Amino acid sequence: MNKKYLLKRLKSLKGMLRTAQQRAEDPATTEETLIEIETQVEEITAEINEVNDMIESLPDDESTEVVDVVEDLGAAVEEVEDAVDENITEEEVVEEPTQARSRVLGIIGKGLESRGEQKLGKLNKRSAFLRYLSGRLNQSQARSLGIKFNNGKVLVPTELSKEIISYVQEENPLRAAATPHKTKGMQGFPVQVKKADANIVEEERDDSNLIPFTDLEFDDVYLDPKEFDAIIKVTKKLTHMSDFDIEAIVLDELKSAYLRKEAFWHFSAPTNPGSLAKKAVEFVVAEGTVNKYLKLIQLKNALPTSMRAKARWMINRQAQTELESILDNNGNPILKDSGNEEFSHTLFTFPVIVTDYADEWNVSGSKYDPSKPMIYFGDFSYFHIQDVLGTLEIEPLRELIARENKVGFKIYHISDGQLIYGPFETPVYFLDILADGAVGG
Structure with missing residues (x-):
């Protein structure tokens, strides 16, 4: 319920920003109108940032108390929403306000960033994965939520995979002290081991006693995944x-x-x-x-x-x-x-x-x-x-x-x-x- 509310609210707010974006991109929009749009956009993006911050603070086990907080963000933004939806009367076009337009579009672009939606997407995928394992979702439902399968096995989402490995790193003391190697392929990773030292020549060198090539030998010991x-x-x-x-x-x-x-x-x-x-x-x-x-x-x-x-x-x-x-x-x-x-x-x-x-x-x-x-x-x-x-x-x-x-x-x-x-x-x-x-x- 909480995540649905947040997603719905973000979708509504970003729809408002896109409407403002269309108006700001219109060559017929005057600088005075752009200033009005800028004020409206700043108020909309302020709420978007608050919603995004709350989404970022959601724990991985999902919050159950955020709806009330979101609903208390203030009635001022609702007024902005109404203002954005109103039709602006046509005004005489003066010189194209390039700087003002760029500034407004920049603010809109930042507001359209999907930081909160990405967080919710991760939570959705994590929750869907665990619910599938516990038998509360079938495979088709899990697929629809972004879970991937491979020959009957379900691939652990990246964030959850990091969580599992992080836990193992904390509890396995050898992992904390060892040298890690992360590879994309399943082939063994070679670790070079020096087998012999360089030759040492103690006599003073001259034309007949040149420095020899260094005689070093290495052996590759392969890790075997x-x-x-x-x-x-x-x-x-x-x-x-x-x-x-x-x-x-x-x-x-x-x-x-x-x-x-x-x-x-x-x-x-x-x-x-x-x-x-x-x-x-x-x-x-x-x-x-x-x-x-x-x-x-x-x-x-x-x-x-x-x-x-x-x-x-x-x-x-x-x-x-x-x-x-x-x-x-x-x-x-x-x-x-x-x-x-x-x-x-x-x-x-x-x-x-x-x-x-x-x-x-x-x-x-x-x-x-x-x-x-x-x-x-x-x-x-x-x-x-x-x-x-x-x-x-x-x-x-x-x-x-x-x-x-x-x-x-x-x-x-x-x-x-x-x-x-x-x-x-x-x-x-x-x-x-x-x-x-x-x-x-």
Whole structure:
């Protein structure tokens, strides 16, 4: 109702502007009349701007309280509308008022900009997409509202696709620290890795000892975009309960389902040769080191200085427990001022990210094992992620699980994420803080 009102009002106001435009373009219109038109147009565009501003402020879940605000914009504009519709008596044509005409037409042009309509169009498409998924619109109705389909799959609108990926970026800590690559094609994206260094000649050069050509070799490591898919289920009963925002529920579940799949691939997937668990180099502490605090210091100092600017720790909750349990000789926690304070989430001035996605993956049991402390440290910008633009699709699975009285959806995207580095650099380490029978703090 609100959006219909706003669109109707904008259409009416812009119709008034087009009428004024025709009069302003008429060579017979005098400068005096143009001044009158300019005053009318400024009042019309003022209301258009107010309506556009309210449309811009509409949340993506659609406002339900804007109609009253719009209706209170003032009765003055209605008078302008009547004035514009009135016929102007013919007047004697004087010299063509070029500057005044250009000024009035410029004001009209700005008023005809469809900023608000574009916003409403996005909201309409977003709402139509989610309503189609929840079964409240059929395919033909969704098509009429701008939703596109591809072999039974519905293409996620651009704005909604950005919303899903933005959510994943916020919740997947590797995405926040990684180097992204957005491509339009599904081919792998090459990342160059230096394999050999330049030759160094120490002797003083002369005619018989010229500078040789630099001997550098590079290896292209290709990201390999994979098809990510995840299935969610929603009960049919829920889709028919008007008290619930079923569209928001569906969207939240789609986001979470895709996030779990992607984070697993980035952190732990045994079939991903570049996953963090497979590619991070296990750090070997100095022989005889059992003190956990000293192990952390050794790991920190093992990272090259050139990589420390972007360095950070990435650990799971069990590792956080281990770090908070390190005590000094007086029984006080080393990494906190007191036992009542929260973990500061910095360690040796480097940020600490605590995430369950860092848990060890048990291949035989096909599940996470949160009991083992997992500690990664390094420059995670060496983790590269390729997203193939325009490939985010969702396929309804209504018939597949109809016997369960549920509606299912499969979200589909093409992407890849790998930790990539050369043979002479180690950007990310893994520390087994319990190795060597370490029992002391």
